[in-house]
Amino acid sequence: MKKEKIIEGLLKFSALVTILTTVGILYVLLSESISFFSEVSIWEFITDKEWTPLFVNKHFGIMPLVMGTLLTTFIAVAVALPIGITIAIYLSEYAPKKFKKIVKPLLEILAAVPTVVYGFFALMVVTPFLQSFIPGMSGFNSLSAGIVMGIMIIPYVSSLSEDALSAVPKSLRNASYGMGATRLQTAFKVMVPAASSGIIVSVILAFSRAIGETMIVAIAAGQQPRLTANPLVPVETITAYIVQVSLGDVAHGTLEYKTIFAAGITLFIFTFILNNISFYIRKKFKEQYD
Amino acid sequence: MENKLEAKNVSVFYGEFQALNNINMKFKENAVTALIGPSGCGKSTYLRLFNRMNDYVDSFRMEGEILVDGNDIYNKDVLVDELRKGIGMVFQKPNPFPKSIFENVAYGLKIQGIKNKAVLKNRVRKALQQAALWDEVKNDLDKSALELSGGQQQRVCIARALAVEPSIILMDEPTSALDPIATAKVEELIHELKKDYTIIIVTHNMQQASRISDYTAFFYMGDLIEYNKTDIIFTNPEHERTQNYITGRFG
Ligand SMILES: Nc1ncnc2c1ncn2[C@@H]1O[C@H](COP(=O)(O)OP(=O)(O)OP(=O)(O)O)[C@@H](O)[C@H]1O
Ligand SMILES: [Mg+2]
Numbered sequence: 001m002k003k004e005k006i007i008e009g010l011l012k013f014s015a016l017v018t019i020l021t022t023v024g025i026l027y028v029l030l031s032e033s034i035s036f037f038s039e040v041s042i043w044e045f046i047t048d049k050e051w052t053p054l055f056v057n058k059h060f061g062i063m064p065l066v067m068g069t070l071l072t073t074f075i076a077v078a079v080a081l082p083i084g085i086t087i088a089i090y091l092s093e094y095a096p097k098k099f100k101k102i103v104k105p106l107l108e109i110l111a112a113v114p115t116v117v118y119g120f121f122a123l124m125v126v127t128p129f130l131q132s133f134i135p136g137m138s139g140f141n142s143l144s145a146g147i148v149m150g151i152m153i154i155p156y157v158s159s160l161s162e163d164a165l166s167a168v169p170k171s172l173r174n175a176s177y178g179m180g181a182t183r184l185q186t187a188f189k190v191m192v193p194a195a196s197s198g199i200i201v202s203v204i205l206a207f208s209r210a211i212g213e214t215m216i217v218a219i220a221a222g223q224q225p226r227l228t229a230n231p232l233v234p235v236e237t238i239t240a241y242i243v244q245v246s247l248g249d250v251a252h253g254t255l256e257y258k259t260i261f262a263a264g265i266t267l268f269i270f271t272f273i274l275n276n277i278s279f280y281i282r283k284k285f286k287e288q289y290d
Numbered sequence: 291m292e293n294k295l296e297a298k299n300v301s302v303f304y305g306e307f308q309a310l311n312n313i314n315m316k317f318k319e320n321a322v323t324a325l326i327g328p329s330g331c332g333k334s335t336y337l338r339l340f341n342r343m344n345d346y347v348d349s350f351r352m353e354g355e356i357l358v359d360g361n362d363i364y365n366k367d368v369l370v371d372e373l374r375k376g377i378g379m380v381f382q383k384p385n386p387f388p389k390s391i392f393e394n395v396a397y398g399l400k401i402q403g404i405k406n407k408a409v410l411k412n413r414v415r416k417a418l419q420q421a422a423l424w425d426e427v428k429n430d431l432d433k434s435a436l437e438l439s440g441g442q443q444q445r446v447c448i449a450r451a452l453a454v455e456p457s458i459i460l461m462d463e464p465t466s467a468l469d470p471i472a473t474a475k476v477e478e479l480i481h482e483l484k485k486d487y488t489i490i491i492v493t494h495n496m497q498q499a500s501r502i503s504d505y506t507a508f509f510y511m512g513d514l515i516e517y518n519k520t521d522i523i524f525t526n527p528e529h530e531r532t533q534n535y536i537t538g539r540f541g
Pocket of ligand 2: 335492
């Protein structure tokens with residue numbers, strides 16, 4: 001009895017610590033941002049097309065950072081989505097069980113490689129390689145960073161999508177094969193639709209991961225806030241900006257310093273929305289199945 | 291009547307375990323054949339041989355021949371997908387796709403490349419009528435099949451199998467998840483269908499076997515003990531084991 005009480009207490013305590021940490025982070029983010037927005041209007045923050053808080057001629061338009069973030073993220077997802085889903089379908093519908101057992105954890109290693117390694121890989125290998133046939137490409141660019149980030153998030157898509165496909169009742173696959181459907185038809189007409197919510201959730205998670213990724217973009221995409229959709233020129237993402245200021249010599253408490261909290265809360269809003277979408281889809285999916 | 295299906299010296303193994311021992315059996319065309327026997331005797335294994343659904347079991351191995359219309363379906367040249375298009379299967383548990391009723395029944399037709407809307411509509415309607423479900427669902431064809439009752443779901447699955455107009459239907463305990471009323475409907479349906487189809491049905495329900503089948507085969511531990519006209523099996527079986535099983539005196 002006593003032992004159970006202690007364990008229960010410990011569990012409660014850990015839950016509390018997690019919640020308190022989240023609340024604490026939110027508190028700091030919010031209070032610093034509020035103080036930032038008392039000096040810079042939200043309107044300016046959203047509509048100004050330049051982000052130059054560290055220059056003499058200061059502009060506080062977040063859009064260049066948002067654009068840099070979205071550009072690298074979309075490139076990453078464009079790489080990870082088709083490859084990840086193809087792998088998931090192959091593993092769940094075609095590959096022998098033994099092969100799957102070996103390959104799935106191997107793929108997951110991709111997500112475990114330190115991101116700083118990916119960053120240098122993008123900068124030192126991928127960019128020079130791409131430059132050899134894209135002449136105008138800068139040394140820092142969102143394309144290589146995005147591609148390499150895409151490789152990193154492949155296992156998020158492939159593993160979670162594979163889980164979703166494997167969770168589809170076997171009886172559905174049998175029903176389809178029994179009708180004379182081929183493996184390919186069964187995969188695309190029955191399995192993928194039946195697992196669609198899980199697959200979508202996996203993609204959203206990969207999205208979230210790419211938006212928050214810092215090291216790769218900080219190293220390989222550059223540190224020049226620029227409102228552009230051109231993947232060949234340097235850009236700066238929200239995360240890379242936060243690192244730049246955190247590591248720099250900006251004095252604490254100044255407006256320049258507070259910009260990282262405004263940028264941080266923007267990032268937070270993005271991931272918060274994505275998490276909620278995936279939560280909502282998961283909930284709906286559960287209802288549909290029982 | 292001709293022999294539609296035939297098993298010749300068929301033995302099945304799952305790894306080291308032998309599930310069926312040298313089975314020889316001929317199935318009459320346009321007749322209902324019931325497979326009965328205690329749990330684990332190999333009925334489902336046997337049934338699944340005829341549309342090669344055991345192929346997906348890694349440890350599965352078969353010896354002998356299974357002939358459909360005189361052709362060995364385990365021959366290397368046989369296209370398994372094509373074979374299955376002519377053989378419908380209804381499973382023990384209703385397994386509709388998480389799609390609309392219409393999409394479920396139209397599935398096999400679409401697999402076969404039929405795209406014409408009018409044709410699809412007609413065939414879906416006909417199949418649902420055959421499965422005695424049309425009147426209940428004709429106004430909700432776009433509703434998800436998962437929202438139906440278990441008995442209705444099973445009839446959707448039967449309609450799905452019928453829609454492609456196969457010549458053979460394999461049923462593995464199709465009514466075990468159904469209530470008496472739905473069961474009666476499915477039994478009536480099987481009776482109707484036998485005009486055009488060759489039906490093999492696995493059942494644990496002795497009354498059902500005697501009511502709906504023309505022939506009955508009794509299996510015991512992988513052996514075919516007795517195979518005869520249903521009324522003979524149920525009134526005057528040759529083997530004591532059969533007698534004990536159908537009368538429920540089974541140890
Ligand atoms: N995939 C499999 N792998 C290994 N052994 C299997 C497999 N499927 C069936 N068996 C074995 O083969 C034997 C026959 O199984 P089968 O499912 O054909 O029996 P059944 O007569 O249909 O039983 P029930 O009436 O319970 O459905 C059983 O002993 C079972 O354990
Ligand atoms: Mg069985």
